[in-house]
Amino acid sequence: MELVWWTQPGLAARPxxxxxxxxxxxxxxxxxxxxxxxxxxxxxxTAAALIFSACQTPFHGAVLREQVSVPVAPRAAIAAxxxxxxxxxxxxxxxxxxxxxxxxxxxxxxxLVQHAPELTPVDRSRVASAIxxxxxxxxxxxxxxxxxxxxxxxxxxxxxxxxxSMGLMQVRPFVARDIAKRHGIPWTGPRTLLDPAANVxxxxxxxxxxxxxxxxxxxxxxxxxxGPYRVQRLVSRGRSARTKYLQSVLERYQVFSSxxxxxxxxxxxxxxxx
Numbered sequence: 001m002e003l004v005w006w007t008q009p010g011l012a013a014r015p016x017x018x019x020x021x022x023x024x025x026x027x028x029x030x031x032x033x034x035x036x037x038x039x040x041x042x043x044x045x046t047a048a049a050l051i052f053s054a055c056q057t058p059f060h061g062a063v064l065r066e067q068v069s070v071p072v073a074p075r076a077a078i079a080a081x082x083x084x085x086x087x088x089x090x091x092x093x094x095x096x097x098x099x100x101x102x103x104x105x106x107x108x109x110x111x112l113v114q115h116a117p118e119l120t121p122v123d124r125s126r127v128a129s130a131i132x133x134x135x136x137x138x139x140x141x142x143x144x145x146x147x148x149x150x151x152x153x154x155x156x157x158x159x160x161x162x163x164x165s166m167g168l169m170q171v172r173p174f175v176a177r178d179i180a181k182r183h184g185i186p187w188t189g190p191r192t193l194l195d196p197a198a199n200v201x202x203x204x205x206x207x208x209x210x211x212x213x214x215x216x217x218x219x220x221x222x223x224x225x226x227g228p229y230r231v232q233r234l235v236s237r238g239r240s241a242r243t244k245y246l247q248s249v250l251e252r253y254q255v256f257s258s259x260x261x262x263x264x265x266x267x268x269x270x271x272x273x274x
Contacts, residue, residue, distance in 0.1 A: 169203025
């Protein structure tokens, strides 16, 4: 194959042409320029590849880091709103046995309906409450108080005795005044004894004092009727204080006991506790 004269190998084979041929010099200059251009393209491409390969990953990672590290404005804290409580269905409470049974005052009031028809329902309730209070304060048997009331006045709140005694329990005013003062019972004069509940409160306190003075129930009941000093004289002389009054009270007590019925266990425990 013949070498082309204007290529680099052809020029090398024809040295005389280089100096004297104008076209050869032109082609030689074009060849060198093209060679330099090609070399520059190779170098630029290599440099671009190196720069791109070196900078691509760090630049991409930096962008990601900036995206991650961008501060986010804090959101306002929202308080949790508690859910409203649902109302619980409650079963009705079982009835209290203490309320299903009549209290002592209620049972006494039932006896007063039969034995004290002259008393109003309100007065019967107040008298029954006074008798219950006497049991708590002085450990008096409620049926004994009823028996004494019936013996003294037959449940007549306006009854008056021969010696100035008044009311249900037939207490004399001067005795009642002293008892009311010692026990803190309101006293507005002798008319206080015409109030059925006040009369029973004063009379029960007096009866309680007799039991404190005489542990023997027979002597205490006799002292309520005769007076404590008279009973004391009878005892000191060796005479019996068992009068007809005492016998009548005990008989009436038996009647009230049969009408009242056996005491509930709860009532017995209350009496023992006092």
